[in-house]
Structure formats: structure tokens, C-alpha cells
Amino acid sequence: MTSNDGLADDPLADDRPAGGDRPADDRPAGDDVVLRLAGVVKTFPGVRALDGVRLEVRAGEVHCLLGQNGAGKSTLIKVLSGVYRPDDGDIVWQGRHVHLANPQAAMKAGIATIYQELDLVDDLSVAENIYIGQEPHRAGFVRRGEMRRGAGEILTRLGHPEIPVGAEVGRLPAAAKQIVSMGRALSRDAKLLIMDEPSAVLAQDEVSNLFRVVRDLTAQGIAVIYISHRLEEVREIGDRVTVLKDGRTSAVNLDARSTPTRDLVSRMTGRTIEYVFPPRPPEPTRRGEPLLLVDRITRRGEFEDVSLTIHSGEIVGIAGLVGSGRSELLETIYGARRPDAGRVLSNGRPLRPGDVAAAVRAGLGMAPEERKSQALLLGEPVYRNITLATFRRFAAAGFTRSARERAAAAAVADGLQLRPRDVDRAVGTLSGGNQQKVVVGRWLLGDVSLLLLDEPTRGVDVGARAELYQMIRRLADDGVGILLVSSEVPEVLGLSDRVLVMREGRLVHQASAEELDEDSVLDLVMAGSLLEGDRV
Amino acid sequence: MTAGTGPTTNEPTTNGPTTNGPTTNGPTTNGPTTNGPTTNEAVPSGRPGSPAPGLRWVAGEPVKRTLGLVAVLVALLVVGAVTRPDIFGDTSKLWQNELTVLTLASAIGIVTVGMTFVMIGGGIDLSVGALLALASVWCTTVATQSYGVGGVIFSALAVGAGAGFVNGLLISYGRLVPFIATLAMMVAARGLAQKISGSRTQINHVSLINDLASEKILGVPYIVLVFAVVVALGWVLLNRTTFGRRTVAVGGNAEAARLAGINTRRHTVLLYALSGLCCGIAALVVVAQTTSGSNTNGDLYELNAIAAAIIGGTALAGGRGTIVGSLVGVLIFSQIANLFTVNNLPTETQRIVNGAIIVGAVLIQQFRLADLRRRPKLST
Structure with missing residues (x-):
């Protein structure tokens, strides 16, 4: 297991090998390699989910896959298990080029996937x-x-x-x-077992049990691709590590035990896409009483004892992994879930728990995480989606006023540079980024004083991101308080005034955005190996 | 400020370069009113990829579908003209025949309007036939008739709406699946109707009600006018009111509607109450036509109403549907029944044809939708 393969810094898409004719690259023991991926590309409308991925898995090893949310891990799994077909690249399985047309084909070939769900x-x-x-x-x-x-x-x-x-x-x-x-x-x-965060649902002693089973399997010559966010697990069970970042392989075949944490984390971060964040106002603009006060709210199994405040004109970001309770927290504040304990105060007045309509009346708005399933009426025109929360205000005596709604929606579409800027088009025909603009734009109408944004830029391309960032900052400048959740640490750091770090249902750190950098946030988010920050 | 807006727009301050005012107007709105308020006559007009065709196509989709159904209706009239030229060739006879068609379509048509709302709202109501029977029986008991015409009308509407309200409560707050809740109501309401009437036909002596069927205005029976008014009100309610907007939102994406602050549960209750109210109105129409109330009224109306709504383009999954489409759906079935009657053909065959029509209409719509989905997602 001497892993001297090193780090692949050069753009991998450029040296994509043609066919399987790359013998010089393999070490003598290369014949126990069961799976080899080179230059795998998978694009979705507006997103390049995989952009030249390389991976090599040997029989009997536990190969760990690391990467931030959105780095392409899930897409890669789905390519390997035959759910997605790659647009480009080679998959060599047991020495033969394969095309995994569907999940059945992958299973037949001996590739089994154990999903989180x-x-x-x-x-x-x-x-x-x-x-x-x-x-x-x-x-x-x-x-x-x-x-x-x-x-x-x-x-x-x-x-x-x-x-x-x-x-x-x-x-x-x-x-x-x-x-x-x-x-x-x-x-x-199965000759290859892909396990997607198998420990996420397990208690500590169950995890060690799972590891024992995994070791038994590898002793029988079965290869395992193991995906986890927890570095200490990778250390314990893994043999080699491949790191994904922004759909590319940023490091292959690192030794799982000896590679320093710093190296692993820095391989997962770093910039390839240039984000354009609007400048922060010179000093924190906290005016008077907090707009929103969340007082020790708890939902068992989701998050515990969370308190936070948001002032007018302030952007507060929550960093944390998927499953750390971020989205659940947002939905609970918004009244879409009922807390087991604790309360939420808006402008000093308690919000009725579990009542979205009351929250909306109190001036809250939320752009949920899943825009298609939680936010949009895909077959309905853009303007009706923009006015979904406000059409009653446009209406007179119960009669809707489409002309006024269209005009207001058109103004929003202008402000967001919606493309195409046509508010009568069905929203389902827009690209992901433009759909997201519609979701956020909905709350530009009416009198929203506090906006909850859950992954506002997921699946949004770079240009549209910049527009969304500017819009969010403009809203804050106008006095709106904003609570932002994002899996992308740079986004949280770049956009927020204040950052809260969430891990496993608890807020573990709070600091001004200037005081944090990506590495320290990732350390907090990932491990608990570093000392915890002050409790909020 | 202008950082990162991409190379496509070189003048970020110019609003909406692609919008060419009048085309953004949906075909349904008459008058360009306050459309495109920010569109000035700067006319950059540099972009060739105009969204107009796509827009028209999408916005026109329900209209197209309805036009297709109207074509089917016309085809049925042509069949009539070929098979019975003596009726369909003569203007006055044709008029009388079509009035008969409309008269027979009235009760089921009114029920279908309510059903369309429930279905667009993402539900289904299997109890409509039974509610019609219950309302017709309740409003023709001797006790009710003693209160006169007001008592009859009130009890029919209140019984229908009340039972529908119960449906809605069970579904919204009892979390029963609509299918189950309304199935239970269907069985129970039919039983209650049987119990009240003792399975006997109750003759209606309130003449004002009976006059609805017998009396005419400008040659048109009153019940056809009632039908027309219900359809018109239904159209306005669905297309021009917040109630209608909420209905589409709740059925199209309940979670999105909820997160936008719409009280989806209360709205669901109202939808079933509305459907029940329509059953009450239809019950009055049936009582007028038969001058009696009976627990056998409205038999299989639930299935006929669902079928009419479906071929009219209402989505079983909710979020999509039109009143006009449902109306034409009802008229198609009614016209087919009429063709079989005037040609002395057996009703068995008619049922087979009805089945084929349902399958055919839905198949065609699915292919249309497949086209819609195949359209490129990225528009510019």
C-alpha cells in the first residue's frame, strides 16, 4: 500500500487517455485493479457535475471518496451504479471497458451500491x-x-x-x-461495494461493528468504495483516498492513514470558480432590537438547543453538512415544522409554532432547498410563481388582477435579469438558475423583513450566482435580515456578515465572517478533531 | 455593481430587451392594459432568439386541447347528420335535439364543475352521485316541502355542501386519503338517502321547482340556464379569483403552496364543500326533471364526472384542468348518448364507445405532454 501516486494537479480532462492503452502508468501489481475510471464527464443542464474524474480501485481495498457537498460524489456513484450514463470517459471494470446502461447491468457486472436511503x-x-x-x-x-x-x-x-x-x-x-x-x-x-455515508445513520458502537463487516468483506477480496464526511472514519477503515472537488479529481490514491488532515482539507477546497461577492458594508449594520430571535429551539433527532439572532440588514450564514440539521432548522423557524421545545420571536413577538401563514404574515419568507418539489408550480407561468405568496395582496375582493401581477413580476424579473425575461412562460421551461431566481424573487414582492434562504445557488451557474449574490446583498442593504444556509463554505463566508457553524444538530461556533477561513470552517464542520469553538 | 452579469447583456440598465409588448399577453386576456410597463422604446432588438413561439405554445396548450375536443364534438354532429339527416339537417329540429342534449347534460355537468375543482386541487370525490341522491331525497321529504320552495332549495344546497364539508374535514384534518374518505361518504350517503326515503320515490309538489324543467325562457329550459350559470361562475372562480389560484397551487404543488403561506388544509376543505354544493344544485335539477326525489338518483355520476373531467384535460394528479374542457367533456358524452338514442342503438355499445373515448382522449393528451417535456430546458 505504498501510495506514491501523488496528487494530480493538472487538469485531468486534458490528458484523457484514449482507450486502455496506458500501460506505463500502472505499477506491476496493477493487475489487482478491479475498477479504473478516466476522464469521466457528466453534465446536466447548466451544471457540469463531473468534469474529468479519475478513480482506481483495487480488489480487497477500502477506497475512500472525499469531497464537499456538490463536489460530484453522488453523481459519480450514480454513474458507477448505472443510474446515470456518463457523457464521456472510460470505465474499465475487471479489465474490460464497460457501459453500464442501467442499474441492472451494474448489478450483473458485480457492482452493488448501498445508498444512504x-x-x-x-x-x-x-x-x-x-x-x-x-x-x-x-x-x-x-x-x-x-x-x-x-x-x-x-x-x-x-x-x-x-x-x-x-x-x-x-x-x-x-x-x-x-x-x-x-x-x-x-x-x-458483488465484487465492488459502494457505500454512501453508511455511518450517518449509525450509533458509535454500530459503526465499529460495520467496520468489522467491511474488513471481513475486503479480506474476501471484495473492493469497497466508502464515502464519508467523517475524517476519522476514513483514517480508520480506509486504505486509499481519492478527493473530488468541483467535479474533478483533485487528488488520487492518497494513503488514508498517513496523509495529513491539512492536505486532505486543502484538496477539497481551494478555488477553481471565481465567485463574485458584493462588498460588505463597512461596519456591521445592527440597528436596535433583533428582527428574529430564536430561543433554544429543539426538534428531537434533527437539531438541539439552537439559539440565534438576526438583525435588520444583516446576513447570517449557516455552514454545515447535509444532514447537520440546517434545513430542518430553517423550516422550523419558518413554521413548516413544529419545534419540540423553544420559541421563535419576530420583532419581539412570538410566532405561532408550526404555522407558515402566521410566519408569512409576520414578514418572513423562505426559499426552500428543493425548488422543484418545494417551491415551484412548474406548469404555471413565471409571473404566477413569482406572485404565489402575494397574489392575494394584488387581488381586489377576491378577484385576482393578473395585469398588475404581471407588471410586478416583470419588474422583479428585470431586477434579477431573468432570462428569458418573459413572465408568461411556464417556469418549468427555464434553466435551473433562472428557476432559482424566480424562487427568490417571489419574496421581493410584499413586505418581507426576514428572508430564509436554503441553498439559494444550488445548481446555478456562475453568472447567475453573481446576480443572486448582489440581489441578496441589496436586500440586506434595504434592511431585510437574511438567514442563509449553504453547503458551499466559500459562499457562506463570502456573502455573510456573521457565520454560524452547525454540526450534528448543534451550533458549534459563531464568528464574524472576516475572522474565519474555509479551512477552519471545514475543520469545524467535518470532525470535532479540532477543539470546538464557543457555544453560541 | 455590474460585475459578473455575464457577457450576454452589455447594457444592464436596459430593461427586458426581448420583451416585445403585446405578444406577452396571454390569449385569454383581452386588452393589453398595463402590460410591459418598463418596456421602453429603446429597442435593442439585438437578440434573434425570441421566446414568443415557445410562450404561445405553452400558454395555448389548454386552449389547443379544448379546441381538439370541440372538433370531436363537431365530428359527432357530423355523424349525426350522416345517420339522421332528418334531425340534424333541419335547423329547428336540430335546435330541439341539442336542447335535449343540454338538458340531459345539466345535472352531470354541474356535478362535473365541482369535480373539476376537486381534481385540480389534487383530490377526487367519489361521493358526488350519492350526495346528489341524498340531497334530492332530503329536499323532497314532506317536512321539507312544507317549508315551500325556499326550504327545498336551502336543504338541497345545505345537505350537499355540508356533506362535502365533512369529506373535506376527514381528508384535511383526519388525513384520510381522498379516495377512501369519499368512498366511505358514497356508501354512507346512499344508505342515508335510502333510510330517509324508505327506498320510495318522493313526489315533489313544489311547483316552482318543477317549473325549472318545464318552463322555458326564449325557448331554453331554466335548468339549462342554471347549468350555464354554474359553468360561468365556475370559470370565473377558477380563472379570476384567489380561490382559483389557490386551487391550482394546492393541486400543482401542495408543499410549495404551503411554504408560500397558503392554508392548504382549509382550502382543501372548501374544495370538497364546493363539490358538495354542486351536488346540491344538481339535485334540484334532477328533482325538477323527474318531479321527484329518489335514493337511486345520480347513479354512477362520480365515474361519469371523473371521465368528463379527464377527457377535458384535468390532471388526475392535480394542478391542471379547465372548466371549459370539462364542459366539452360532458357534452361529448351527452352527445354520444343522444346519437345512440336517435339511431335506436343499444346502450351496451354506447358504454363500450365511452370507454374507448376516455382511453383515446387520455392517450392523446399524454403524447402532447411528452412533447412538452421533450422541449429543451434551456431557452436561451
Whole structure:
């Protein structure tokens, strides 16, 4: 495992190898390489999710994949498991070029994926789940006895013979479900197991158990691609590490144990895209009482004991990983979820918990994370989407006034440089960035005094980002308070006046944006290996 | 300020260079009113990629679909003209025949208007036939008739709306699936109607109600006018009021509507109450036509109303649909029934044809939508 392959700094897309004719690159032991990716590209409208990815996985190793949110890890997994087809690049699997046309093809080839959201059928038994789609049968009848026996053997092999093969999967704890999911992979003779943040749903002792199973598997020659945000896990279970950044491989085949944390973190960060952030006002513009006061709110299992304040004209950013409770916190403040404890005060008056309409009346607005499922009526015209929260204000005696709505929406579209600037077009026909402008633009109408923005630039291209940033800053200059959640640390740092760092449902640090840099925020977000900051 | 706006716009201050005023006006709005307020006559006109065709196409989609249905209706009239030229060739006979078609379409048409609202709002109402029967029975009991015409009308509307309200409460606050809640209401309301009437037909003696069917104004029976008024009010409600806007929002994306501050639960209750109210109005029409109330009224109306709404372009998943489309859907079924009657053809065949029409209409619409989805996502 001497990993001297080093870091690939040059743009990988440029030296994309033609076919499999690159023998000089491999070490003598290269014949145990089961999977090799070179120059893999995958684009979506407006986004280049993978932009020349390189990856090499050997039999019997645990290969860790690191990268920030949006670096392309999920897309890469989906390419490997046949969900997406790459636009370009080579996938060499067990020495042969392959095209994984669909998930079934990937499974047949021996690549099994264990998603974070396990794809188990809750109402079926353990044995049925393990053999789903390939039940042992004779003359069309499932051979139940054989299936149970086989499932039992597989679970024993995984070191968990205690899981009852006849039990309904929905009643099992998360850790056992994961074992069942791995059992399914084994039943299909998988040679490569892709695990997407498997530890996220597990308790500490369950994680060590999982690691034992993973080691058993690799001892049997099965390769594992392991994705995790937790560096200490990578240290413990990983053999080699590949780092993704902005859809590119920024480092390949680092040694998982000896590479310094600084190196890993700096490979994940750094700039390739130049963000254009509007300048901050010279001094913090806190005027008087806080616009919003969140007082120790808790939702069990999501976040705990969170307090924060936002003043008029202030942009407060929350940095944290997906699953750290950021979005849930925002939705709870907004009344879309009901807190178990604590309260939210707007302008000194408590907001009724779990009541969005009350929050909107109090001047709150939210641009949710999932614009398609949570924010837009895709078949409806742009102007109706922009006025979705305000059409009642335009209306007279219950009758809508489309002309006035159009005019107001057109003014918003102008301000946001919506393209095409046509408010009668169905919003579903716009690009992602322009759809996002519509979502945010909705709250430019009416009297919003506090805007909650959840990933406002996800899937938005660079030019549109700059426009959104300027718009957000202009709103703050006009006295609106803004609470911003983003997975992109540079965005939080560049746009906010004040930054809150969230990890595993708690606010662990608070500082002025100038005092923080990307590395220190990532350290806080990722590990807990560094000392924690002051509790907020 | 102008940093990073991209190379496409070189004059960031000029508003909307692509907007050419009048074309942005939807085909439905008459009069350009205050359109394109910021569009000045600076006319950069540098961009060749005008969005106008795409816009027209999208905005015109429901209109196109409805026009297609009207074409089907015309085709049915042509079939009539070929098979029974004696009726369809003679203007006055044709007029009388079509009035009959409209009369027979009235009750189911009114029910379909309510159903269209519920379906656009993302639900379904299986209880409409049973509610019609219940309302017709309730408003024709001897006790109710003793209150005169006002009592009859009030009880029919109140029973329909009240039962619909219960549907809405069960669905919104009881979190029952609409299918289940209204299925239960369908069974229970039919049973209650049976219990009240003792399974007997209750003759209506309130003459003002009976006159709705027998009396005419300008040759048109009153119940056809009632039908027309309900359709017109329904159209206004859906297209011109906040209620209609909320309906589309709730059905199109309930989560988005909720996060925009719309009280989706209350609105859902109102939608089912509206559907029930339509059943009450339809019950009065049926009572007028048959001069009686009966627990067998409105049999299979739920399925006919759903079918009419569906072929009229209403999406089963919600968020899409038009009153005019549903109206034409009702008229198509009604016209087909009429053609079978005037040609003395068996109703068995008619049902088979109806089934084929539903499948055909939905298939065509799905292909249209597939076209829509295949359009390029990025427009510039």
C-alpha cells in the first residue's frame, strides 16, 4: 500500500487517455485493479457535475471518496451504479471497458451500491429482501426454504447470524437494515461495494461493528468504495483516498492513514470558480432590537438547543453538512415544522409554532432547498410563481388582477435579469438558475423583513450566482435580515456578515465572517478533531 | 455593481430587451392594459432568439386541447347528420335535439364543475352521485316541502355542501386519503338517502321547482340556464379569483403552496364543500326533471364526472384542468348518448364507445405532454 501516486494537479480532462492503452502508468501489481475510471464527464443542464474524474480501485481495498457537498460524489456513484450514463470517459471494470446502461447491468457486472436511503422493501422479510428480484425458484414457485437457508448463510458470512431471516425488514433497526442491504449485494456476488455515508445513520458502537463487516468483506477480496464526511472514519477503515472537488479529481490514491488532515482539507477546497461577492458594508449594520430571535429551539433527532439572532440588514450564514440539521432548522423557524421545545420571536413577538401563514404574515419568507418539489408550480407561468405568496395582496375582493401581477413580476424579473425575461412562460421551461431566481424573487414582492434562504445557488451557474449574490446583498442593504444556509463554505463566508457553524444538530461556533477561513470552517464542520469553538 | 452579469447583456440598465409588448399577453386576456410597463422604446432588438413561439405554445396548450375536443364534438354532429339527416339537417329540429342534449347534460355537468375543482386541487370525490341522491331525497321529504320552495332549495344546497364539508374535514384534518374518505361518504350517503326515503320515490309538489324543467325562457329550459350559470361562475372562480389560484397551487404543488403561506388544509376543505354544493344544485335539477326525489338518483355520476373531467384535460394528479374542457367533456358524452338514442342503438355499445373515448382522449393528451417535456430546458 505504498501510495506514491501523488496528487494530480493538472487538469485531468486534458490528458484523457484514449482507450486502455496506458500501460506505463500502472505499477506491476496493477493487475489487482478491479475498477479504473478516466476522464469521466457528466453534465446536466447548466451544471457540469463531473468534469474529468479519475478513480482506481483495487480488489480487497477500502477506497475512500472525499469531497464537499456538490463536489460530484453522488453523481459519480450514480454513474458507477448505472443510474446515470456518463457523457464521456472510460470505465474499465475487471479489465474490460464497460457501459453500464442501467442499474441492472451494474448489478450483473458485480457492482452493488448501498445508498444512504436504503432501497429495502419494509414489508418484506429479511430473506425476501436479500433475494429480491432473483429468488431461487422452481417452475415459477419460489423455493422459500432454500431462500431462507441462503439468507442465513449470507448473514453468517457477514457476522450477523442473529438477524432473523423471517423478520419484517421495517421492524429492524437501521444497523441491521444496512447489513441486510449488504447481504443483498453478497447474494449477487458483488465484487465492488459502494457505500454512501453508511455511518450517518449509525450509533458509535454500530459503526465499529460495520467496520468489522467491511474488513471481513475486503479480506474476501471484495473492493469497497466508502464515502464519508467523517475524517476519522476514513483514517480508520480506509486504505486509499481519492478527493473530488468541483467535479474533478483533485487528488488520487492518497494513503488514508498517513496523509495529513491539512492536505486532505486543502484538496477539497481551494478555488477553481471565481465567485463574485458584493462588498460588505463597512461596519456591521445592527440597528436596535433583533428582527428574529430564536430561543433554544429543539426538534428531537434533527437539531438541539439552537439559539440565534438576526438583525435588520444583516446576513447570517449557516455552514454545515447535509444532514447537520440546517434545513430542518430553517423550516422550523419558518413554521413548516413544529419545534419540540423553544420559541421563535419576530420583532419581539412570538410566532405561532408550526404555522407558515402566521410566519408569512409576520414578514418572513423562505426559499426552500428543493425548488422543484418545494417551491415551484412548474406548469404555471413565471409571473404566477413569482406572485404565489402575494397574489392575494394584488387581488381586489377576491378577484385576482393578473395585469398588475404581471407588471410586478416583470419588474422583479428585470431586477434579477431573468432570462428569458418573459413572465408568461411556464417556469418549468427555464434553466435551473433562472428557476432559482424566480424562487427568490417571489419574496421581493410584499413586505418581507426576514428572508430564509436554503441553498439559494444550488445548481446555478456562475453568472447567475453573481446576480443572486448582489440581489441578496441589496436586500440586506434595504434592511431585510437574511438567514442563509449553504453547503458551499466559500459562499457562506463570502456573502455573510456573521457565520454560524452547525454540526450534528448543534451550533458549534459563531464568528464574524472576516475572522474565519474555509479551512477552519471545514475543520469545524467535518470532525470535532479540532477543539470546538464557543457555544453560541 | 455590474460585475459578473455575464457577457450576454452589455447594457444592464436596459430593461427586458426581448420583451416585445403585446405578444406577452396571454390569449385569454383581452386588452393589453398595463402590460410591459418598463418596456421602453429603446429597442435593442439585438437578440434573434425570441421566446414568443415557445410562450404561445405553452400558454395555448389548454386552449389547443379544448379546441381538439370541440372538433370531436363537431365530428359527432357530423355523424349525426350522416345517420339522421332528418334531425340534424333541419335547423329547428336540430335546435330541439341539442336542447335535449343540454338538458340531459345539466345535472352531470354541474356535478362535473365541482369535480373539476376537486381534481385540480389534487383530490377526487367519489361521493358526488350519492350526495346528489341524498340531497334530492332530503329536499323532497314532506317536512321539507312544507317549508315551500325556499326550504327545498336551502336543504338541497345545505345537505350537499355540508356533506362535502365533512369529506373535506376527514381528508384535511383526519388525513384520510381522498379516495377512501369519499368512498366511505358514497356508501354512507346512499344508505342515508335510502333510510330517509324508505327506498320510495318522493313526489315533489313544489311547483316552482318543477317549473325549472318545464318552463322555458326564449325557448331554453331554466335548468339549462342554471347549468350555464354554474359553468360561468365556475370559470370565473377558477380563472379570476384567489380561490382559483389557490386551487391550482394546492393541486400543482401542495408543499410549495404551503411554504408560500397558503392554508392548504382549509382550502382543501372548501374544495370538497364546493363539490358538495354542486351536488346540491344538481339535485334540484334532477328533482325538477323527474318531479321527484329518489335514493337511486345520480347513479354512477362520480365515474361519469371523473371521465368528463379527464377527457377535458384535468390532471388526475392535480394542478391542471379547465372548466371549459370539462364542459366539452360532458357534452361529448351527452352527445354520444343522444346519437345512440336517435339511431335506436343499444346502450351496451354506447358504454363500450365511452370507454374507448376516455382511453383515446387520455392517450392523446399524454403524447402532447411528452412533447412538452421533450422541449429543451434551456431557452436561451
